[in-house]
Amino acid sequence: MFQNKQRDNKRGWNWQPWAIPICIVALWQLLGLSGWLSDRILPTPLEVVKALIHVIQDGTIFEYVAVSTKRALLGFLIGGSIAFVLGLLNGVFPIAEKFLDSSLQMVRTIPHLAMIPLVIMWFGIGETSKLFLVSLGVAFPIYLNTFHGIRSVDPGLIEMGKVYGLKGFSLFAKVILPGALANILLGIRFSLGIMWLSLIVAETIAADSGIGYMATHAREFMQMDVVVLCVILYALLGKLSDVIAKFLEQRWLQWHHNYLKR
Template structure:
């Protein structure tokens, strides 16, 4: 099994490497103007430059802190509301309609209002990220709770489980795959929201670095910022997949991936 994983580990990287190679060739031969899209080697040179002057670590740290703090705030609230509505139909009747109406509002369209309310400081960006990540986690938590097999719940009651013990041993594990799916969706939205928020109103972070580079036509730095966001998003997704393999080893869809 380990040998098979080793022999297939390189396969996901074939397409990215091929794209980089074609990109480099097109840039060197002049088919792509370096003013529009610099070559990968030029982006690497820009990476070395921002690493040496210390701005990369500072801005990546600033963006990561904003992203995950907003994710924790919005995700925690959404998870609790999803549990409440999923476990208690009375709560659903009072709360779910309001949440669904708010969900249909594009949260990035609120940026002008958010700037008026909170200014361009950290609060505005945390608010936007929290709002963006909340709804996928809410929907998947709510759906996960409601999708738990009633037969499993009844079996748990037969074995003497009730209240908190029934929730922790039957309901939450049964809903966990849906909840983690919501987390994966939210992590993608988290970075998208942060990109826009930092580009429009920020004085630090990767988005600010991209905006500053754009003003001076440093396209190599702009492309580097885009790649950094992509890598951070991929790392976030890998963390979620790791949690799925560890927490859902009992699930038939994840048993062979552990």
């Protein structure tokens, strides 16, 4: 009986995750219509939708979303790749950990957003400064989880792989990396959230394009509906990133007991 219910849930629409957001939006609209919530503080959802239609008609939203997405993904690719390589290097070779890990941990303790004034002095307000901040923000969750994942692989599995004749790269590719994959993907999910957080701050402080620039420009003209729209856009892009990461987990970790398909 329980299995039949699970099959029905898979076939039908999974409405539970949307219940709380829909209730919040409905309450938000009611408070706005009743006058309990001033438009100067928080415009109603309908006003935000009108702002969305306006920016769609003039075409600016597509340009700004594309620019912000490009910055986020490029910064994630740069910082994530470097962090992944360092995590593998320090996880596989203890001698590398002795030389590199202490320095990396010291850099990790520095709040990367606090470096914005210094980064602007180094790179100006161009693309390099934003890519640097995003890359630095996403790097350490991936590094730590990759390093921890490599070191957490069951030694018994490694010995079993050696018994079956695996060694060198084949042992790494077929035993160590799959064993660490759950931790690596967890680090990617953390980094995706930090990616958008870093970009929001970078674009709001120093940008001439992107969603953050649109929010800053709207703030100067007291267009609260556009500012709220920008916040919602960041939230939706962050949610989309998390959905993609969860899809990859379910696709690549079907064999793992903690990631059985629901």
